[in-house]
Amino acid sequence: MLTGKPRxxxxxxxxxxxxxxxxxxxxxxxxxxxxxxxxRGLVEKCRLEGERLGExxxxxxxxHSSDWNLVRECVLSSGLSPLTPAYDIQQACGTGLExxxxxxNKIALGQIDxxxxxxxxxxxxxxxxxxxxxxxxxxxxxxxxxxxDKLKIATRLLNPKLLLPKLPANSEPRSGKSMGQHAEITAKxxxxxxxxxxxxxxxxxxxxxxxxxxxxxxxLVMPYQGLKRDNNLRPDSTLAKMASLKPxxxxxxxxxxxxxxxxxxxGASAVxxxxxxxxxxxxxxxxxxxxxxxxxxxxxxxxxxxxxxxxAYAIPRMxxxxxxxxxxxxxxxIHEAFAAVVLSTLAVWESATYCKTQLGLPGxxxxxxxxxxxxxxxxxxxxxxxxxTGGRVVGTLAKLLSEKGSGRGLIxxxxxxGQGVTAILER
Amino acid sequence: MSDYLxxxxxxxTTANLIRALGLxxxxxLRRGGxxxxxxxxxxxxxxxxxxxGFAQSAVKSALRALGAKPLEALxxxxxxxxxxxxxxxxxxxxxxxxxxxxxxxxPVLRRLDRCxxxxxxxxMPAEQADPVGAAVARGxxxxxxxxxxxxxxxxxxxxxxxxxxxxVDRLQGPLRFFCGDxxxxxxxxxxxxxxxxxxPSDLPAMQRLAGKVALVTGAARGIGAAVATRLAGEGAxxxxxxxxxxxxPLYELALRIGGxxxxxxxxxxxxxxxxxxxGKFGGVDVVVHNAGITRDKTLANMxxxxxxxxxxxxxxxxxxxxxxxxxxxxxxxxGREICLSSISGVAGNYGQSNYAATKAALIGYVAARAxxxxxxxxxxxxxxxxxxxxxxxxxIPMMMREVxxxxxxxxxxxxxxxxxxxxxxxxxxxxxxxxxxTLRVCGQSVVGA
Numbered sequence: 001m002l003t004g005k006p007r008x009x010x011x012x013x014x015x016x017x018x019x020x021x022x023x024x025x026x027x028x029x030x031x032x033x034x035x036x037x038x039x040r041g042l043v044e045k046c047r048l049e050g051e052r053l054g055e056x057x058x059x060x061x062x063x064h065s066s067d068w069n070l071v072r073e074c075v076l077s078s079g080l081s082p083l084t085p086a087y088d089i090q091q092a093c094g095t096g097l098e099x100x101x102x103x104x105n106k107i108a109l110g111q112i113d114x115x116x117x118x119x120x121x122x123x124x125x126x127x128x129x130x131x132x133x134x135x136x137x138x139x140x141x142x143x144x145x146x147x148x149d150k151l152k153i154a155t156r157l158l159n160p161k162l163l164l165p166k167l168p169a170n171s172e173p174r175s176g177k178s179m180g181q182h183a184e185i186t187a188k189x190x191x192x193x194x195x196x197x198x199x200x201x202x203x204x205x206x207x208x209x210x211x212x213x214x215x216x217x218x219x220l221v222m223p224y225q226g227l228k229r230d231n232n233l234r235p236d237s238t239l240a241k242m243a244s245l246k247p248x249x250x251x252x253x254x255x256x257x258x259x260x261x262x263x264x265x266x267g268a269s270a271v272x273x274x275x276x277x278x279x280x281x282x283x284x285x286x287x288x289x290x291x292x293x294x295x296x297x298x299x300x301x302x303x304x305x306x307x308x309x310x311x312a313y314a315i316p317r318m319x320x321x322x323x324x325x326x327x328x329x330x331x332x333x334i335h336e337a338f339a340a341v342v343l344s345t346l347a348v349w350e351s352a353t354y355c356k357t358q359l360g361l362p363g364x365x366x367x368x369x370x371x372x373x374x375x376x377x378x379x380x381x382x383x384x385x386x387x388x389t390g391g392r393v394v395g396t397l398a399k400l401l402s403e404k405g406s407g408r409g410l411i412x413x414x415x416x417x418g419q420g421v422t423a424i425l426e427r
Numbered sequence: 428m429s430d431y432l433x434x435x436x437x438x439x440t441t442a443n444l445i446r447a448l449g450l451x452x453x454x455x456l457r458r459g460g461x462x463x464x465x466x467x468x469x470x471x472x473x474x475x476x477x478x479x480g481f482a483q484s485a486v487k488s489a490l491r492a493l494g495a496k497p498l499e500a501l502x503x504x505x506x507x508x509x510x511x512x513x514x515x516x517x518x519x520x521x522x523x524x525x526x527x528x529x530x531x532x533x534p535v536l537r538r539l540d541r542c543x544x545x546x547x548x549x550x551m552p553a554e555q556a557d558p559v560g561a562a563v564a565r566g567x568x569x570x571x572x573x574x575x576x577x578x579x580x581x582x583x584x585x586x587x588x589x590x591x592x593x594x595v596d597r598l599q600g601p602l603r604f605f606c607g608d609x610x611x612x613x614x615x616x617x618x619x620x621x622x623x624x625x626x627p628s629d630l631p632a633m634q635r636l637a638g639k640v641a642l643v644t645g646a647a648r649g650i651g652a653a654v655a656t657r658l659a660g661e662g663a664x665x666x667x668x669x670x671x672x673x674x675x676p677l678y679e680l681a682l683r684i685g686g687x688x689x690x691x692x693x694x695x696x697x698x699x700x701x702x703x704x705x706g707k708f709g710g711v712d713v714v715v716h717n718a719g720i721t722r723d724k725t726l727a728n729m730x731x732x733x734x735x736x737x738x739x740x741x742x743x744x745x746x747x748x749x750x751x752x753x754x755x756x757x758x759x760x761x762g763r764e765i766c767l768s769s770i771s772g773v774a775g776n777y778g779q780s781n782y783a784a785t786k787a788a789l790i791g792y793v794a795a796r797a798x799x800x801x802x803x804x805x806x807x808x809x810x811x812x813x814x815x816x817x818x819x820x821x822x823i824p825m826m827m828r829e830v831x832x833x834x835x836x837x838x839x840x841x842x843x844x845x846x847x848x849x850x851x852x853x854x855x856x857x858x859x860x861x862x863x864x865t866l867r868v869c870g871q872s873v874v875g876a
Contacts, residue, residue, distance in 0.1 A: 040678065040690075050687035050707060077678050079688045 002109050009104040010286040011425065012114075012279050014220050014395025015042040016269035018227035019383035022123040025227050026266040031060045031067060032074060034268040035120035039078035041222040042116065042270045046284055052081035054112020057099040058119045058270070059088045061386035062168060064127040071118065093337065094295070094413050094421030095119050096269060096390020101293040101423060103273050113278040117394075119387030120268035129166040137162065170264075172416065174301060179308070179416065180249040180338065184256050186306030187340035190347045194255035197339035198242040201260040201380045204336055208377025209235025216376060220395050232263055232383040260339040265383030269391025271398075287398035288409075293423040294318035300418035305358070308341045310420025311412035312348050316359050318422060326365040329372065330407035331400055333393045336378040337414055345412065376400065389413065394425070401427040430816065430832065430839050451838035454582030457542040458844060459608035464632045465494025466607050470510035472497045473535065477527035479518030482548045485595035486515055489602050492632070501534055508540035511606045516567050517550045517590065520560040528570050539578065545585035546605045547571050551619065554592060564589070568617055575615030575871050579836030584614035590860075593622040599630075600857030609848035612813075612841035615871030620860035623797070625804035627761045627856040635855040637662030640708045642700075644693055644748075645718030647673035649817040650767070652680050653843035654715055657851045659684035663713060666704070668693070693718050693744040697751035704752075710759045713854045714752070716745045716766045719785075721819075723778045734781045741785035749796070761804040763854045766793055768809040768865055774875020786811070790865045797863030806862035808853045813869025816840040835870035 017038055020026045026034060035058070043049055056078075058071045067073070072086040091098045096119035103115035129135070137156045144150045156162065171178045187197075211217060212229050221229070237259070247254030248261065272284075279286050296314035298305040311334070319326060326349060334342045348354040349365040356363065376396055379389060390413060397409040404427070411423045435441040436452035445452050467490065474490055474497035476483035490497045490513065497513070514531045518524065528547075539545075549567040550560070568587055575585040586605045590598060597620050604610050631637065641658045645651040646667035655665045665686035669677045674690055681688035689703055704711050719741045722733035745766060752758050771779045772786025789809050797807040814820060814831040820840065823831065832840040849868045852858055 044690055047703065047706060049689060076682055079678055079681065082682060
């Protein structure tokens with residue numbers, strides 16, 4: 001598939017909506033609307049109107065069945081040339097970053113010159129299914145040949161249970177546990193304290209607040225539906241306020257609360273990736289380069305490993321390949337699904353035993369400089385519209401590196417199903 | 428935007444009632460594009476002329492090129508209805524010679540088909556040898572305007588072309604428009620066909636704007652959307668420009684017509700626009716200055732900002748954009764520029780002193796700008812729509828709307844497509860003979876005639 005040398009992949013621009021807590025500013029919007037508007041924002045910013053891009057990849061986690069071709073539909077309304085191909089992917093919270101990796105790989109291989117990675121999610125417009133019984137009844141009705149058969153099948157409607165809709169749930173199909181319950185188990189196992197989690201959460205809000213105040217997001221976040229900032233952001237919160245909250249998942253002795261977890265959120269993001277030549281020919285800037293990526297999965301059945309620990313496995317593999325140590329980074333963007341997840345990940349890397357037995361390393365990966373962690377806040381403050389988080393992180397880190405002038409950043413995103421998507425950005 | 432009277436008057440069950448009540452019974456107009464190689468191929472066309480006329484052979488060859496087989500005399504078969512009558516009256520130079528008009532049309536009027544087209548050609552009054560000749564040529568105008576009022580109730584149109592002796596070879600474009608379905612709502616109007624602008628290198632017979640880039644401002648809705656659609660249908664790559672609040676319909680329009688959307692506020696962003704055109708297309712061939720706003724108030728009640736807003740969007744922005752395009756040399760040779768004036772600009776309108784000032788200004792603007800660009804084959808014209816059925820006019824109070832709609836020779840409002848047809852005519856290469864003029868699309872509204 002490779003013809004010639006692999007090319008460097010530039011991150012050229014990013015755009016996202018401010019993120020909004022579920023049921024607030026974007027309560028009436030669909031994924032299609034938010035993603036279309038986000039793509040338009042990027043198109044207008046980079047003057048891509050009428051341009052044919054190599055591809056647009058992205059998706060949504062909470063998706064209506066009618067949105068089966070979501071990204072292509074959005075591309076058609078985006079102002080890009082309708083000759084731009086697109087496809088949907090879904091890897092839970094890793095969707096956005098995985099999309100960027102897919103586009104970047106094609107650019108690196110020389111198959112395309114440019115592309116957009118994007119994602120959108122809303123829990124305010126969640127798909128609600130009819131019950132399995134109703135669905136079977138309708139399918140059978142569709143294939144029934146005689147009226148008698150049809151009538152017989154229709155009598156099943158008399159069962160009122162059929163009318164109960166099937167609501168989407170934030171739980172693992174394999175374990176039946178919610179993600180928070182899983183994170184709680186891992187946190188307990190690793191001795192992650194409530195206080196440490198609250199401190200990390202507070203830092204997230206403070207860092208994000210400061211970044212907005214400095215105008216860092218002016219060219220990354222478009223004003224949308226009356227919002228200019230993520231409406232979950234609480235920079236004035238305090239540890240005392242956070243300490244007053246009751247645990248969300250384990251009422252008795254849990255440590256995860258609404259304050260140190262990311263909330264259900266609506267929003268969309270998009271990132272423009274390109275070869276250096278393509279960007280330069282259009283006079284577009286190169287913020288940073290996407291230089292490597294690794295995706296891992298863990299066996300979380302019966303809690304043999306924590307559900308959200310896969311990035312801990314992915315990153316050492318990537319580091320080994322690049323001959324880098326965990327400390328060779330200027331920024332660490334570790335997605336705050338829960339503060340506990342960030343702290344658990346850091347904790348296992350600091351444990352020689354874990355690194356030896358679980359990761360097959362000769363010793364501990366070691367500590368990171370915590371001042372370099374989520375320096376502009378992360379999902380606890382910004383919110384976490386599942387498929388849009390990858391684009392938020394890539395855009396933020398790319399601009400950080402571009403402002404610094406040179407450096408290296410690490411991205412880690414945990415995802416449902418025991419998966420983890422990670423990447424390295426450099427400049 | 429439907430017109431209930433057009434519907435009722437054309438429905439067999441209600442037509443008699445409408446007549447009995449003495450209500451106007453507007454004919455459902457025949458509409459459609461004037462594209463295609465031979466737009467007149469199916470039409471029954473009568474082409475006559477008087478002694479001394481200099482346009483007759485040019486007219487006939489133009490009609491033939493448009494697919495017509497022009498008849499010289501009224502066919503004996505009384506059942507044969509005429510779709511189109513073209514009369515060369517360029518030879519009329521004495522009072523007696525005006526009798527040609529009577530003789531040509533008196534027997535013809537009862538033989539006209541519904542929505543027929545009448546086109547009369549006269550000599551330029553200013554080119555006539557003496558004042559009497561000039562008077563007679565000018566007299567033809569009064570005749571045609573009156574004729575338009577008589578035939579309007581059957582949906583027919585009548586228009587006049589003053590043709591310069593040196594420009595008879597430029598009649599095909601104007602005849603294509605005035606004889607075709609596209610001029611459904613243009614009647615009682617006068618155009619001058621001159622040799623002022625340099626001739627185009629190529630006169631395609633169909634897809635007349637293929638390979639051309641057209642800019643339409645205010646493209647998201649109403650007339651702008653119809654214009655963008657029509658120009659795209661004629662083969663142009665259309666840059667559809669509108670402001671941010673119109674983003675949704677703008678992007679959908681661009682997708683529908685294969686155009687390029689551009690979200691931009693034309694006030695104060697001329698530089699961005701020229702950068703966009705340079706970057707994407709390297710220039711522009713057709714510029715339609717359609718974006719406009721109304722801020723209606725009687726002058727006594729008008730706040731200064733309402734005045735300023737209208738001037739800024741409807742006039743200042745156009746001047747600024749043109750200046751930028753001129754400075755950067757972005758309007759290509761043989762280009763076409765069309766400004767949207769208004770019947771309010773022609774005649775003035777109650778509560779629209781700001782709007783009318785800008786729309787009248789554009790009439791003066793195109794007249795003055797045309798000679799500056801004529802040597803490069805660029806034409807500059809204006810269109811003055813009358814009452815057009817748009818979401819904007821749908822908001823006018825019922826009684827006012829009724830008056831606006833009926834006070835014209837066709838007893839109905841026009842459609843955005845009617846304006847688009849006229850603009851498309853002026854945008855095409857074969858309209859080269861027309862420059863510096865203002866064409867009304869108003870069904871011969873009684874206002875400002």
